[in-house]
Amino acid sequence: MTERVMAYVLMDLEIGKTDEVLEQLRLIEEATVIAVTTGAYDIILRLEVPDLEALYDITVHKIHAIPGIKETSTAVIEKMYSV
Amino acid sequence: MSSRSQRPVSRHSSSSIFYTLAIGAGVLRTASVTLDVAAVNTVTIGPVTFGFMSQWVSFIVTVAVVAILSIPVRRNGKKRSLGFSLDPDFARLSVLPRKPMVYVVLSGLFAGISTASYYILIGSSDASSVLPFGQLVIIYLLIGDLFSEKDTPTMVELQCVISILFGVLLVGVTPGGFDIGTLLLVLGPLNVSSALFTYYQRQAKRYEIRPGLRVDTLNMRVWSLLFLNIVFSLYAVTVLPVDVWEIMAATFEPLFWLMVASSVTTFLSLILYVRALARGSMAIVNSLSSISVVLGIPVTLIGNMFIPGAFGAVTGDVFLWTLRVFGVILVMIGVVALEASDVRSIVLIKVCPLTGDLLPDLFAIKGVETAAALAGEYDYLLTIKSRSLGKTRKLILRKVQQVTGVKDIETLVVLRDYR
Numbered sequence: 317m318t319e320r321v322m323a324y325v326l327m328d329l330e331i332g333k334t335d336e337v338l339e340q341l342r343l344i345e346e347a348t349v350i351a352v353t354t355g356a357y358d359i360i361l362r363l364e365v366p367d368l369e370a371l372y373d374i375t376v377h378k379i380h381a382i383p384g385i386k387e388t389s390t391a392v393i394e395k396m397y398s399v
Numbered sequence: 400m401s402s403r404s405q406r407p408v409s410r411h412s413s414s415s416i417f418y419t420l421a422i423g424a425g426v427l428r429t430a431s432v433t434l435d436v437a438a439v440n441t442v443t444i445g446p447v448t449f450g451f452m453s454q455w456v457s458f459i460v461t462v463a464v465v466a467i468l469s470i471p472v473r474r475n476g477k478k479r480s481l482g483f484s485l486d487p488d489f490a491r492l493s494v495l496p497r498k499p500m501v502y503v504v505l506s507g508l509f510a511g512i513s514t515a516s517y518y519i520l521i522g523s524s525d526a527s528s529v530l531p532f533g534q535l536v537i538i539y540l541l542i543g544d545l546f547s548e549k550d551t552p553t554m555v556e557l558q559c560v561i562s563i564l565f566g567v568l569l570v571g572v573t574p575g576g577f578d579i580g581t582l583l584l585v586l587g588p589l590n591v592s593s594a595l596f597t598y599y600q601r602q603a604k605r606y607e608i609r610p611g612l613r614v615d616t617l618n619m620r621v622w623s624l625l626f627l628n629i630v631f632s633l634y635a636v637t638v639l640p641v642d643v644w645e646i647m648a649a650t651f652e653p654l655f656w657l658m659v660a661s662s663v664t665t666f667l668s669l670i671l672y673v674r675a676l677a678r679g680s681m682a683i684v685n686s687l688s689s690i691s692v693v694l695g696i697p698v699t700l701i702g703n704m705f706i707p708g709a710f711g712a713v714t715g716d717v718f719l720w721t722l723r724v725f726g727v728i729l730v731m732i733g734v735v736a737l738e739a740s741d742v743r744s745i746v747l748i749k750v751c752p753l754t755g756d757l758l759p760d761l762f763a764i765k766g767v768e769t770a771a772a773l774a775g776e777y778d779y780l781l782t783i784k785s786r787s788l789g790k791t792r793k794l795i796l797r798k799v800q801q802v803t804g805v806k807d808i809e810t811l812v813v814l815r816d817y818r
Contacts, residue, residue, distance in 0.1 A: 320609070324773065324780055326747075342817065349818050353745060353811035360745055360811065391775035397762040398607070398769045 322364050322393040323371055329358040333384030340382040346374055413816045420675035421687035427668035429694040434661040436521055440709045444650045450518030451635040452647050454628045457662035461624055465492045465617050482617050485670055489615035499603040499614045506599035507623040509592040511630025516589035532585045534567040534689045539594035540681040560686050563733035567692040569726030572719055601676040616673040620666060693727050743813040744791050748779040754804030766795040
């Protein structure tokens with residue numbers, strides 16, 4: 317079994333665009349969790365991809381292409397514990 | 400099991416899915432219990448004899464259904480099995496990995512004991528009484544959650560669970576009340592083994608084959624049913640009448656479709672139930688699925704209108720019906736209050752330079768569901784679940800701040816999430 321890459325993408329949205337952005341994000345097959353939040357970021361998305369090349373492809377060609385996203389910050393998960 | 404890339408995020412929010420799964424399991428359970436009661440009341444057959452025949456028919460039906468659900472089909476350009484819609488972790492009928500298989504064997508063992516108790520009960524009760532008996536398991540599960548959950552049940556949860564529990568007991572009140580034998584059976588084998596069944600099913604479902612991919616509920620049902628049937632049969636052979644084969648041969652045909660219908664509804668009910676267990680605590684899932692108790696009343700009444708007596712005796716006592724209405728109200732209040740009080744948060748953490756690995760310390764904090772070490776602007780991300788923002792602040796964030804090396808934290812409250 318090959319190791320897969322997981323990453324969180326933290327997003328800042330334009331006002332009033334949450335639902336439209338959410339609709340587009342749901343179409344990304346590699347998204348495993350999407351959370352709409354209050355605070356410094358509006359949406360946090362968790363991705364699971366085969367490698368960093370695929371992560372680049374999704375962030376640049378899919379996420380950055382969605383109208384309404386002002387800014388993103390991508391954080392690759394180095395290690396994770398889960399219940 | 401499907402690959403991670405075949406399992407896109409759901410179109411519905413996590414909380415909607417959780418409540419749909421848990422309540423849906425209860426609705427289907429009503430149908431399955433009603434069918435069993437109708438079978439025992441319409442044909443002259445002992446409950447254990449019926450159980451023995453019905454359980455093995457159920458196993459054959461389940462294997463056949465899961466085999467059909469293993470057929471791959473193409474949807475939106477992706478090759479997925481038919482069973483993908485029931486459980487996105489499912490790919491085909493298969494043997495489970497070793498560790499979850501051990502959990503499934505143990506759950507099957509306890510389910511066998513619980514099932515034997517259940518068939519003894521349905522011989523003397525109607526659906527609207529049998530269903531509440533099973534809800535006492537909530538008490539055991541609540542105690543289990545206190546020991547096994549990382550998130551201790553809160554006052555709100557306790558109030559809701561107790562409201563639901565008293566509600567279901569009032570709904571199930573009968574003119575004769577409990578007799579000692581029934582009470583011992585209910586408090587002992589039926590519910591203790593049912594609680595252990597729930598615990599081990601949950602352990603199996605929560606086992607991650609790899610990040611994000613869990614054991615599927617369809618294969619879990621096949622294997623747990625096999626072990627359940629073995630245990631139940633070991634008990635049944637000691638009490639079955641000597642002419643059991645003649646009785647089964649005579650009743651098999653008239654009962655066949657009732658058994659198939661009961662098997663399919665039980666199968667679907669358990670798929671939803673176990674999937675709900677993967678998302679929430681055991682006591683909460685059982686509380687929500689106890690909606691079956693409320694549904695037991697109309698189903699018994701309507702069923703008896705079509706086939707008098709087949710669905711159990713119905714009392715005309717106004718006092719008892721008043722108690723039942725109070726019970727329904729208590730159940731509804733509990734369910735609605737539970738749904739309204741669930742807070743999830745995401746905490747982003749920055750640490751001081753030269754700080755070592757904080758991941759184990761952060762994950763050890765009660766209420767932390769996921770802890771991830773990150774590369775980039777933030778060093779750690781935690782996902783937290785609690786019943787109130789106050790609890791998030793007092794019991795969780797304060798502990799995060801006390802971890803040596805934590806420099807800055809940013810808390811984001813989740814308004815809605817999709818998984």
